[in-house]
Amino acid sequence: MPCASATAASRCRRRRLSGRSRGQAALFLLMALVILLAVFLRNVDIHSAAIAKTKAQNAGDASALAAARWQANTLNLVGELNVAHVAALSGGDASAVHAITSMQARVLFAGPLTALVAAQAAAAKNGIRPNPEFSSLLRDHAANVLEYGTQVAGGPAMREPYPGAWREYHDSLLSIAANGVAAAPDNAVFFGNASGGHILLDKAFYEAVEGREWCWFFLNCPSGGNRTILDDFTDYTWFPPLPDPPQPNPQNSEIFGVGAEARDTELSAIGGLADVLPEIANMPSNALHAKENWYFYSPGKWQTHWPRMSEGDPDFLPLVGSVREEYDYAGADAVTRLYAPAKTLSGNAGDNGGQRDILWTAAARPFGYLRRGSDKIRPNSLGIILPAFRDIRLIPMDAASSGSDATFDIAWQHHIREHLAPYLASGTLVEGCRHCRDIRRFEDPKFRRVGRDWLSVNSYKCTLPSFGSGRGGGTRRGH
Ligand SMILES: [Zn+2]
Secondary structure, three states, rough: OOOOOHHHHHHHHHHHHHHHHHHHHHHHHHHHHHHHHHHHHHHHHHHHHHHHHHHHEEEEEEHHHHHHHHHHHHHHHHHHHHHHHHHHHOOEEEHHHHHHHHHHHHHHHHHHHHHHHHHHHHHOOOOOOOOHHHHHHHHHHHHHHOOOOOOOOEEEEEOOOOOOOHHHHHHHHHHHHOOOOEEEEOOOOOOOOOOOOOOOOHHHHHHHHOOOHHHHHHHOOOOOEEEEHHHHOOOOHHHHOOOOOOOOOOOOOOOOOOOEEEEEEEEOOOOOHHHHHHHHHHHHHHHHHOEEEEEEEOOOOOOOOOOOOOOOOOOOOOOOOOOOOOHHHOOOOOEEEEEEEEEEEOOEEEEOOEEEEEEEEEEEEEEEEEEEEOOOEOOOOOOOOOOOOEEEEOOOHHOOOOOOOOOOHHHHHHHHHHHHHHHHHHHHOOOOOOOHHHHHHHHOHHHHHHHHHHHHHHHHHOOOOOOOOOOOOOOOOOO
């Protein structure tokens, strides 16, 4: 508008001024809105992450408990069948004895597979959808199982626990994979897979490189005297070759296996049996001394003390209170892994474009005891399996059997199965693999020098048990 007079000009300036300040106010308001929106979206993200975490936790815990419940059922059933075997033997019924022992061999596979199905049901009930990568890994593994029966020189590659077992097991895995795997069995022991026995098969090594936990190198890989791998490493040729896979025990399921073994022995050789199984007092002496196939706890899995829960164990996990004597054993446990998707609105997406997955791992195990008079004794006190398991509880992840292996950590499995052998042969590493990236970082002399320098001053700090175990303390693990 033209300003004709002085007063008009001044009014006009005022108007222009107030127009400018209105513009500034609008800009300010806009900025405030943008900030508020960002805060709002972030809060929504935090809120949705919190919901996803609770969901993951509930589903993870429920699936581990469901799996452990079926491990208990499996053990109790094998134990009941041992007791039924005693009765059949007393009555001289050889065909019943045969039926019982072959049923035990089947139960050791069927029970844990039911545990896998039950874990899926528990996860689904808590709103977790199947993970395509888990399902595909299980399907791939089913294909490997068929090869267990392939003939090599001198017979099949792996003896079947019962006739037709490998085909049956393969079909069950395929049908579970077809229904979708949401809660993956993270402490499976796949026959023929190497686990441990080499620094590059130890997940703690990679965690130590990533987190620059120099104490881990000081405590875990002394090359002799005070020298560590940080001092001695040269290049990929420095590492020893990968170890041969351990001799499998094909009597137990690879997934949620309960650790049983058949042994040819006579009942009279099992000390203290009459104290907990009064039936054997009435057995004819020839039955008591007959060599028969009984199912025992495998000593490799069922040690007398619960590692990391027993004071005096080098890796003792400091907890309030101690484990009751009757529960102080290592044995069957179930570890599950699952992811709950948390949608992000602010664009701070995780690895998954707008979606950040919350990982939850949980562990549970069956608890039980035998009664000897008024005493409670460990279920494995006599060696032979008897029905003993009454309860299922969650246990700390660090006291579970999975150690640093994680059967369904897909990236880890790719790394140890596909990347390590070429690396050890020629030093080749795979782009896009975070474990390969850790090795690359470790190969850098500057990286190792930082560690050596730190340790030369601070190694006295590396004596606490919580240092260097390389396990636990992470934010990615449950319990
Ligand atoms: Zn890799």
